């Protein structure tokens with residue numbers, strides 16, 4: 727039994743391929759780990775706020791010195807980090823937007839990558855504290871990035887791999903539904919993406 731956190735960043739609801747792919751991965755996980763709980767975090771419907779001056783200042787101020795305004799400002803980050811630590815498995819929907827991750831997903835990362843909580847610095851360098859998690863990236867894109875001329879243009883999955891790795895999450899599997907701009911490739915894209923997928 728696992729705690730599964732399904733993070734959605736597409737605003738396209740029922741039309742979204744990354745959500746469909748993420749849901750299929752979650753279903754397979756539930757079959758493999760009966761009795762698992764699934765929590766859905768829909769960042770398109772409930773985006774985390776972009777960091778403002780108050781929040782950044784709060785992030786850089788020791789907690790025992792926080793003003794009431796700073797305590798309030800940092801609540802979203804506290805909640806997102808608690809939810810992250812609670813999860814055993816994360817399924818993260820990653821629609822490719824202008825060769826990167828959607829800003830909703832970037833904003834979530836800005837709240838969860840937090841010094842003193844999810845990573846810390848020591849004389850030996852940075853150390854991630856979010857250990858023992860498994861991540862599946864449910865990637866969707868109009869063009870093809872797994873191979874061919876646009877391979878180097880997918881900045882989303884290398885970026886997510888780097889930032890998640892920085893906070894200690896290194897067990898990451900990428901599942902790609904791609905070429906969605908081409909009708910013949912769009913058909914069955916999710917099924918094809920899942921062909922190579924094994925838990």
Ligand SMILES: Cc1cc2nc3c(=O)[nH]c(=O)nc-3n(C[C@H](O)[C@H](O)[C@H](O)COP(=O)(O)O)c2cc1C
Nearest residue numbers: 736738742743744821822823824825866867868869
């Ligand atoms: C704002 C925006 C930017 C996009 N940028 C790219 C891109 O850089 N490369 C690409 O291959 N597809 C791009 N697409 C196409 C999406 O990646 C594709 O439609 C994908 O299915 C979206 O995920 P979703 O179906 O889960 O919403 C873009 C779509 C939108 C709406």
